[in-house]
Amino acid sequence: MERPAAQCIWAAGLSRPACGMGWDFSGTPWAVTALSLRTLLQHQPAVTMPDTVSAILSATPDAVAIFTDFDGTLVEIAPRPDAIVVPPELASRLEALHAALGGALAIVTGRTIAAIDAFLFVPDISVTGSHGAEWRHEHHVERPLGHLLADAAEIAHRVSDTLNGQPDLLVEPKPTGVAVHYRAAPEKGALAHAALVRAIDGFNDFQTVDGKKVIEARPKSADKGSAIARLMQVKPFAGRIPIFIGDDVTDEDGFAAADRLGGFGIRIGEGETHARYVLPDIAALYTYFDALITARHPAATPHPNRERSTP
Ligand SMILES: [Mg+2]
Numbered sequence: 001m002e003r004p005a006a007q008c009i010w011a012a013g014l015s016r017p018a019c020g021m022g023w024d025f026s027g028t029p030w031a032v033t034a035l036s037l038r039t040l041l042q043h044q045p046a047v048t049m050p051d052t053v054s055a056i057l058s059a060t061p062d063a064v065a066i067f068t069d070f071d072g073t074l075v076e077i078a079p080r081p082d083a084i085v086v087p088p089e090l091a092s093r094l095e096a097l098h099a100a101l102g103g104a105l106a107i108v109t110g111r112t113i114a115a116i117d118a119f120l121f122v123p124d125i126s127v128t129g130s131h132g133a134e135w136r137h138e139h140h141v142e143r144p145l146g147h148l149l150a151d152a153a154e155i156a157h158r159v160s161d162t163l164n165g166q167p168d169l170l171v172e173p174k175p176t177g178v179a180v181h182y183r184a185a186p187e188k189g190a191l192a193h194a195a196l197v198r199a200i201d202g203f204n205d206f207q208t209v210d211g212k213k214v215i216e217a218r219p220k221s222a223d224k225g226s227a228i229a230r231l232m233q234v235k236p237f238a239g240r241i242p243i244f245i246g247d248d249v250t251d252e253d254g255f256a257a258a259d260r261l262g263g264f265g266i267r268i269g270e271g272e273t274h275a276r277y278v279l280p281d282i283a284a285l286y287t288y289f290d291a292l293i294t295a296r297h298p299a300a301t302p303h304p305n306r307e308r309s310t311p
Pocket of ligand 1: 069070071072075246250
Protein backbone atom coordinates (compact mmCIF):
# COMPACT_ATOMS: atom_id res chain seq x y z
CA MET A 1 0.00 0.00 0.00
CA GLU A 2 1.43 3.37 -1.00
CA ARG A 3 1.76 5.67 1.97
CA PRO A 4 -0.06 8.98 1.42
CA ALA A 5 2.00 12.16 1.32
CA ALA A 6 2.29 14.14 4.53
CA GLN A 7 0.38 17.38 4.53
CA CYS A 8 0.21 20.11 7.07
CA ILE A 9 -2.50 22.46 8.19
CA TRP A 10 -2.29 25.53 10.34
CA ALA A 11 -5.72 25.78 11.86
CA ALA A 12 -6.94 28.86 13.65
CA GLY A 13 -5.78 28.79 17.23
CA LEU A 14 -2.98 26.28 16.74
CA SER A 15 0.46 27.43 17.80
CA ARG A 16 2.11 25.40 15.04
CA PRO A 17 1.06 23.49 11.92
CA ALA A 18 -0.48 20.09 12.41
CA CYS A 19 0.85 17.47 9.98
CA GLY A 20 -0.49 14.01 9.47
CA MET A 21 -0.67 11.03 7.19
CA GLY A 22 -1.22 7.32 7.58
CA TRP A 23 -3.93 4.75 7.55
CA ASP A 24 -7.06 4.63 9.58
CA PHE A 25 -7.80 1.54 11.62
CA SER A 26 -9.58 -0.08 8.67
CA GLY A 27 -6.45 0.26 6.51
CA THR A 28 -7.72 3.16 4.38
CA PRO A 29 -5.00 5.73 3.61
CA TRP A 30 -5.66 9.34 4.48
CA ALA A 31 -3.79 12.61 4.74
CA VAL A 32 -4.76 15.86 6.38
CA THR A 33 -5.97 18.02 3.52
CA ALA A 34 -7.01 21.60 3.03
CA LEU A 35 -9.78 21.38 5.59
CA SER A 36 -8.60 22.55 8.95
CA LEU A 37 -8.69 19.97 11.69
CA ARG A 38 -11.18 22.11 13.55
CA THR A 39 -13.48 22.34 10.54
CA LEU A 40 -13.25 18.61 10.05
CA LEU A 41 -14.20 18.01 13.66
CA GLN A 42 -17.10 20.42 13.50
CA HIS A 43 -18.65 18.45 10.65
CA GLN A 44 -18.76 15.17 12.50
CA PRO A 45 -22.10 14.13 13.99
CA ALA A 46 -22.43 13.02 17.61
CA VAL A 47 -21.68 9.36 17.09
CA THR A 48 -19.18 6.67 17.96
CA MET A 49 -15.80 8.21 17.25
CA PRO A 50 -14.95 7.40 13.62
CA ASP A 51 -11.65 5.62 12.98
CA THR A 52 -10.55 8.36 10.62
CA VAL A 53 -10.90 11.09 13.22
CA SER A 54 -9.17 8.90 15.76
CA ALA A 55 -6.34 8.20 13.31
CA ILE A 56 -5.88 11.87 12.38
CA LEU A 57 -5.79 12.91 16.00
CA SER A 58 -3.39 10.09 16.78
CA ALA A 59 -1.00 11.28 14.07
CA THR A 60 -1.13 14.89 15.24
CA PRO A 61 -0.45 14.67 18.98
CA ASP A 62 1.21 18.10 18.96
CA ALA A 63 -2.16 19.63 18.11
CA VAL A 64 -4.30 18.18 20.87
CA ALA A 65 -4.60 18.49 24.63
CA ILE A 66 -6.36 15.74 26.54
CA PHE A 67 -8.34 16.29 29.72
CA THR A 68 -9.73 13.15 31.29
CA ASP A 69 -12.08 12.33 34.13
CA PHE A 70 -11.02 9.51 36.49
CA ASP A 71 -13.90 7.37 37.88
CA GLY A 72 -15.84 5.58 35.16
CA THR A 73 -13.43 6.90 32.54
CA LEU A 74 -9.93 5.71 33.46
CA VAL A 75 -11.10 3.12 36.00
CA GLU A 76 -14.31 1.18 36.50
CA ILE A 77 -16.72 2.47 39.14
CA ALA A 78 -16.87 0.39 42.32
CA PRO A 79 -19.59 0.06 44.99
CA ARG A 80 -17.53 2.34 47.24
CA PRO A 81 -15.18 5.05 45.95
CA ASP A 82 -12.27 3.58 47.91
CA ALA A 83 -12.86 0.13 46.38
CA ILE A 84 -11.91 0.92 42.78
CA VAL A 85 -9.32 -1.28 41.12
CA VAL A 86 -6.60 0.65 39.29
CA PRO A 87 -5.10 -1.46 36.50
CA PRO A 88 -1.38 -1.88 37.24
CA GLU A 89 -0.34 -0.51 33.85
CA LEU A 90 -2.54 2.60 33.98
CA ALA A 91 0.05 4.94 35.48
CA SER A 92 2.69 3.93 32.94
CA ARG A 93 0.18 4.30 30.12
CA LEU A 94 -0.72 7.82 31.27
CA GLU A 95 2.92 8.79 31.66
CA ALA A 96 3.62 7.60 28.11
CA LEU A 97 0.60 9.56 26.87
CA HIS A 98 1.79 12.61 28.80
CA ALA A 99 5.14 12.39 27.00
CA ALA A 100 3.49 11.83 23.59
CA LEU A 101 1.38 14.96 24.07
CA GLY A 102 4.31 17.09 25.15
CA GLY A 103 2.79 17.35 28.62
CA ALA A 104 -0.70 18.37 27.44
CA LEU A 105 -2.54 15.80 29.56
CA ALA A 106 -4.59 16.56 32.66
CA ILE A 107 -6.82 14.55 34.99
CA VAL A 108 -10.00 16.52 35.72
CA THR A 109 -11.89 14.88 38.56
CA GLY A 110 -14.35 15.38 41.35
CA ARG A 111 -11.97 13.60 43.70
CA THR A 112 -9.35 15.48 45.65
CA ILE A 113 -5.79 15.65 44.34
CA ALA A 114 -4.73 13.70 47.42
CA ALA A 115 -7.13 10.89 46.52
CA ILE A 116 -5.80 10.72 42.97
CA ASP A 117 -2.24 10.59 44.30
CA ALA A 118 -3.20 7.70 46.56
CA PHE A 119 -4.55 5.65 43.65
CA LEU A 120 -2.35 6.80 40.81
CA PHE A 121 0.94 8.45 41.64
CA VAL A 122 1.72 10.48 38.50
CA PRO A 123 3.07 13.75 39.91
CA ASP A 124 4.20 15.13 36.53
CA ILE A 125 0.64 15.04 35.17
CA SER A 126 -1.57 18.04 35.83
CA VAL A 127 -4.59 17.35 38.04
CA THR A 128 -7.61 19.52 38.78
CA GLY A 129 -9.41 18.07 41.78
CA SER A 130 -12.75 18.67 43.48
CA HIS A 131 -14.30 19.75 40.16
CA GLY A 132 -11.70 22.45 39.65
CA ALA A 133 -11.65 23.82 43.19
CA GLU A 134 -7.99 22.77 43.48
CA TRP A 135 -5.41 22.19 40.80
CA ARG A 136 -1.81 21.07 40.40
CA HIS A 137 0.16 22.11 37.36
CA GLU A 138 3.89 21.61 36.97
CA HIS A 139 4.06 20.45 40.61
CA HIS A 140 2.53 23.70 41.87
CA VAL A 141 -0.73 23.35 43.84
CA GLU A 142 -3.36 26.10 44.03
CA ARG A 143 -6.77 26.27 45.69
CA PRO A 144 -8.47 29.21 43.98
CA LEU A 145 -11.58 28.75 46.13
CA GLY A 146 -9.63 28.65 49.38
CA HIS A 147 -11.83 31.36 50.90
CA LEU A 148 -14.72 28.85 50.90
CA LEU A 149 -12.87 26.13 52.84
CA ALA A 150 -14.41 27.04 56.21
CA ASP A 151 -17.93 27.07 54.74
CA ALA A 152 -17.27 23.71 53.07
CA ALA A 153 -16.12 22.19 56.35
CA GLU A 154 -19.27 23.41 58.10
CA ILE A 155 -21.48 21.98 55.34
CA ALA A 156 -19.68 18.62 55.56
CA HIS A 157 -20.15 18.66 59.33
CA ARG A 158 -23.89 19.30 58.98
CA VAL A 159 -24.30 16.48 56.47
CA SER A 160 -22.37 14.04 58.64
CA ASP A 161 -24.58 14.92 61.60
CA THR A 162 -27.80 14.55 59.61
CA LEU A 163 -26.83 11.19 58.11
CA ASN A 164 -25.28 9.76 61.25
CA GLY A 165 -26.82 6.29 61.68
CA GLN A 166 -27.06 5.62 57.94
CA PRO A 167 -24.09 3.25 57.45
CA ASP A 168 -25.02 2.48 53.86
CA LEU A 169 -24.64 6.14 52.92
CA LEU A 170 -21.00 7.17 52.59
CA VAL A 171 -20.28 10.78 53.49
CA GLU A 172 -17.05 11.96 51.88
CA PRO A 173 -15.86 15.38 53.09
CA LYS A 174 -13.78 17.26 50.51
CA PRO A 175 -11.69 20.43 50.84
CA THR A 176 -14.39 22.44 49.08
CA GLY A 177 -17.58 20.56 49.88
CA VAL A 178 -18.95 17.13 50.63
CA ALA A 179 -20.17 14.14 48.64
CA VAL A 180 -22.72 11.55 49.71
CA HIS A 181 -22.45 8.20 47.91
CA TYR A 182 -25.60 6.08 47.89
CA ARG A 183 -24.54 3.29 45.50
CA ALA A 184 -24.94 0.78 48.35
CA ALA A 185 -28.51 1.99 49.00
CA PRO A 186 -29.98 3.49 45.80
CA GLU A 187 -33.36 3.91 47.49
CA LYS A 188 -31.80 6.49 49.82
CA GLY A 189 -30.90 8.93 47.06
CA ALA A 190 -33.74 11.27 48.05
CA LEU A 191 -32.65 11.15 51.69
CA ALA A 192 -29.09 12.08 50.71
CA HIS A 193 -30.38 14.88 48.51
CA ALA A 194 -32.53 16.32 51.28
CA ALA A 195 -29.63 16.25 53.73
CA LEU A 196 -27.40 18.20 51.36
CA VAL A 197 -30.07 20.75 50.48
CA ARG A 198 -30.58 21.41 54.18
CA ALA A 199 -26.83 21.61 54.81
CA ILE A 200 -26.17 24.32 52.22
CA ASP A 201 -29.06 26.47 53.44
CA GLY A 202 -27.56 29.90 54.08
CA PHE A 203 -24.39 29.20 52.10
CA ASN A 204 -25.22 30.99 48.87
CA ASP A 205 -21.92 30.18 47.14
CA PHE A 206 -22.74 26.46 47.18
CA GLN A 207 -25.04 24.21 45.18
CA THR A 208 -25.92 20.52 44.99
CA VAL A 209 -24.92 18.49 41.93
CA ASP A 210 -26.02 14.94 41.09
CA GLY A 211 -23.70 12.28 39.70
CA LYS A 212 -23.84 8.51 39.32
CA LYS A 213 -25.24 7.36 42.67
CA VAL A 214 -23.56 10.32 44.33
CA ILE A 215 -24.69 13.80 45.19
CA GLU A 216 -22.38 16.63 46.12
CA ALA A 217 -22.46 20.05 47.67
CA ARG A 218 -19.79 22.22 46.10
CA PRO A 219 -19.10 25.86 45.20
CA LYS A 220 -21.17 27.16 42.31
CA SER A 221 -17.98 28.35 40.64
CA ALA A 222 -16.37 24.88 40.73
CA ASP A 223 -17.05 22.89 37.60
CA LYS A 224 -14.97 20.90 35.17
CA GLY A 225 -15.58 23.34 32.32
CA SER A 226 -13.98 26.18 34.27
CA ALA A 227 -11.09 23.89 35.17
CA ILE A 228 -10.44 23.06 31.52
CA ALA A 229 -10.74 26.69 30.43
CA ARG A 230 -8.21 27.70 33.04
CA LEU A 231 -5.67 25.06 32.03
CA MET A 232 -6.15 26.01 28.38
CA GLN A 233 -4.64 29.40 29.21
CA VAL A 234 -1.26 27.96 30.19
CA LYS A 235 1.47 25.96 28.47
CA PRO A 236 1.53 23.32 27.13
CA PHE A 237 -2.27 23.30 26.79
CA ALA A 238 -2.68 26.78 25.27
CA GLY A 239 -3.16 26.79 21.51
CA ARG A 240 -4.12 23.13 21.29
CA ILE A 241 -7.42 21.45 20.47
CA PRO A 242 -8.97 20.40 23.81
CA ILE A 243 -10.46 16.93 24.09
CA PHE A 244 -12.33 16.18 27.30
CA ILE A 245 -13.20 12.58 28.15
CA GLY A 246 -15.78 11.68 30.79
CA ASP A 247 -18.69 9.42 31.60
CA ASP A 248 -21.13 11.24 33.86
CA VAL A 249 -23.53 14.15 34.13
CA THR A 250 -20.87 16.04 36.10
CA ASP A 251 -18.71 15.88 32.96
CA GLU A 252 -21.21 17.76 30.79
CA ASP A 253 -19.68 21.12 31.78
CA GLY A 254 -16.37 19.77 30.51
CA PHE A 255 -17.82 18.57 27.20
CA ALA A 256 -19.41 21.98 26.63
CA ALA A 257 -16.18 23.80 27.49
CA ALA A 258 -14.12 21.64 25.14
CA ASP A 259 -16.61 22.42 22.37
CA ARG A 260 -16.55 26.12 23.15
CA LEU A 261 -12.75 26.15 23.07
CA GLY A 262 -12.59 24.59 19.61
CA GLY A 263 -12.34 20.94 20.59
CA PHE A 264 -14.84 18.29 21.57
CA GLY A 265 -15.90 15.78 24.19
CA ILE A 266 -15.76 12.00 24.23
CA ARG A 267 -18.22 10.21 26.47
CA ILE A 268 -17.46 6.73 27.74
CA GLY A 269 -20.66 4.70 27.42
CA GLU A 270 -24.10 5.61 26.12
CA GLY A 271 -26.31 8.33 27.51
CA GLU A 272 -27.71 11.78 26.93
CA THR A 273 -24.68 14.01 26.39
CA HIS A 274 -23.18 17.13 24.87
CA ALA A 275 -20.09 15.12 23.95
CA ARG A 276 -19.46 14.94 20.22
CA TYR A 277 -18.24 11.36 20.29
CA VAL A 278 -18.87 8.20 22.23
CA LEU A 279 -16.53 5.33 23.00
CA PRO A 280 -18.19 2.14 24.23
CA ASP A 281 -16.04 1.45 27.27
CA ILE A 282 -12.79 2.10 29.12
CA ALA A 283 -10.94 -0.54 27.10
CA ALA A 284 -11.71 1.41 23.91
CA LEU A 285 -10.27 4.54 25.52
CA TYR A 286 -7.08 2.69 26.43
CA THR A 287 -6.82 1.59 22.78
CA TYR A 288 -7.18 5.20 21.68
CA PHE A 289 -4.49 6.33 24.12
CA ASP A 290 -2.15 3.62 22.86
CA ALA A 291 -2.71 4.78 19.27
CA LEU A 292 -1.66 8.30 20.29
CA ILE A 293 1.40 6.96 22.10
CA THR A 294 2.63 4.69 19.31
CA ALA A 295 1.93 7.30 16.60
CA ARG A 296 4.22 9.71 18.41
CA HIS A 297 6.91 7.17 19.23
CA PRO A 298 6.44 4.15 16.93
CA ALA A 299 9.12 2.17 18.76
CA ALA A 300 7.66 2.86 22.20
CA THR A 301 5.78 0.32 24.22
CA PRO A 302 2.51 2.03 25.18
CA HIS A 303 2.48 0.95 28.77
CA PRO A 304 5.78 -0.61 29.85
CA ASN A 305 5.71 -2.37 33.17
CA ARG A 306 8.16 -0.94 35.59
CA GLU A 307 8.82 -0.71 39.25
CA ARG A 308 6.66 2.00 40.75
CA SER A 309 7.14 4.00 43.88
CA THR A 310 4.13 4.79 46.01
CA PRO A 311 3.28 8.17 47.47
MG1 LIG B 1 -16.71 9.90 36.06
